[in-house]
Amino acid sequence: MRDTFQLFILAALLLVLVSCGSQKKITVNTKVVHDTVYITDVNPKYHFVTEASLPGYVISKQNFPSVASNYRVKFLVMHYTVSDYPTSVKILARKGQVSSHYLISDKPNDSIDILVSEDRRAWHAGVSYWKGAENLNDTSIGIEIVNPGYKKVNDSLVFTPFTEFQIRKVAALAKNIIDRYEIDPVNVIGHSDIAPLRKQDPGPAFPWKRLYTQYQIGAWYDDIDKYSFLSQYIPDTYPYNSPLEFQKALEKFGYKVELTGNWDKNTTLIIRAFQWHFRPEKADGVADAETWAILQALNKKYRSTK
Ligand SMILES: [Zn+2]
CATH class of the missing domain: 1.10.101.10 (PGBD-like superfamily/PGBD)
Structure with missing residues (x-):
């Protein structure tokens, strides 16, 4: 009985200790095996993506899963490719300094392509800046959408609309990325926001307002x-x-x-x-x-x- 009481106190203490370090509400699940309280899951969202694997050594995820961390990915950047799908794939997947994490084609039944793993840097932002942050390749995920961009007509730029299925795919993908990395709404941005002197994409045909109102993606004014x-x-x-x-x-x-x-x-x-x-x-x-x-x-x- 005394042991059970001690276990209860220990579990309660753990809950308080772990909660103190963060403003976010954290759920601590515990499991008791032979008088020992194991933390089975500190935060349901917390997970390891990559870790060392050493022959002859045990690397444990169970002992001290720390909540004292945040995500490296802080920005989601939208682009259009200008080129058609086959050319876009060629440019974005070849050896060189141009790439993107995701590519959305212009065919409704095509898959959404992942070209670069989310834990690696892709080269989609170039020289860039947003609210004190520079070189956004370091801290962002890039989505490229197949779209021809703009044509110049009498000195003004006429942009090509995105298709309905592209918008729905972008929304589903963006929502998923934003939720997983807890990206701030003001950090969901276009290439032209972070490099306005040299970039035009994703342009005025990109449905920022719809993404905000229909899917709660990004920032919008009241x-x-x-x-x-x-x-x-x-x-x-x-x-x-x-x-x-x-x-x-x-x-x-x-x-x-x-x-x-x-x-x-x-x-x-x-x-x-x-x-x-x-x-x-x-x-x-x-x-x-x-x-x-x-x-x-x-x-x-x-x-x-x-
Ligand atoms: Zn771009």
């Missing part, structure tokens, strides 16, 4: 905030007409912006990348009232320090 900020907007008045204030707001959300205080070419490209993501109906690189209001609404929702 309409009530957008209209509230819009009602405050006074044209030709500081801070609404200030390039510096706009650049600071873009930087606060995540973009790499040089705080030049001018409506220069780079700032225009970054605003256009922002619009492709959050106001695809009109992506002209102009910091108009609606763009300003959406940016403020996003910063209020995701970037305000509480």
Whole structure:
């Protein structure tokens, strides 16, 4: 009886100790064998993917499975390939500095291809930046979607829509990745968000709003905030007409912006990348009232320090 009581106390203590180290609720399952309490599972989501295997030595996963860790993968980056499926496979799977973890083809019954294991770096992001993080190849998973990209028509870019089955595949895959790595909604981004001066993908035809509303994927503003900020907007008045204030707001959300205080070419490209993501109906690189209001609404929702 005394032993059982001690075991109970020990199990309770373990629960308290393990819970203290993390803000997340952690379930501790225990098993009692001959007066010894074994932790069978600290967190149902916790698992080992790769580990050393040494002939002649035992490497145990059971003794001290630590909860003091987080995932290396922090970002999910969306792309389109520009090329058709066979060419995309050739480019992404050959030896060289271009690859991606996943590839979604343009045929409805094709499988979703995994080209690079999730625990390895793929080379899809290039020189990149998001909210203080650089070289996002180190910390991201990349999804490439077969889509021809854009055509130039009278100086404007006309993008090709994604197919319905591609959108559904992207949604299912993204949701699964986001859940497994607990990726922050603001870290689900496009290539043009993290490299706005040189990249256009996945472009304004990518259904960011639908992914958010239908599948709870990524970040999106609340309409009530957008209209509230819009009602405050006074044209030709500081801070609404200030390039510096706009650049600071873009930087606060995540973009790499040089705080030049001018409506220069780079700032225009970054605003256009922002619009492709959050106001695809009109992506002209102009910091108009609606763009300003959406940016403020996003910063209020995701970037305000509480
Ligand atoms: Zn890309």
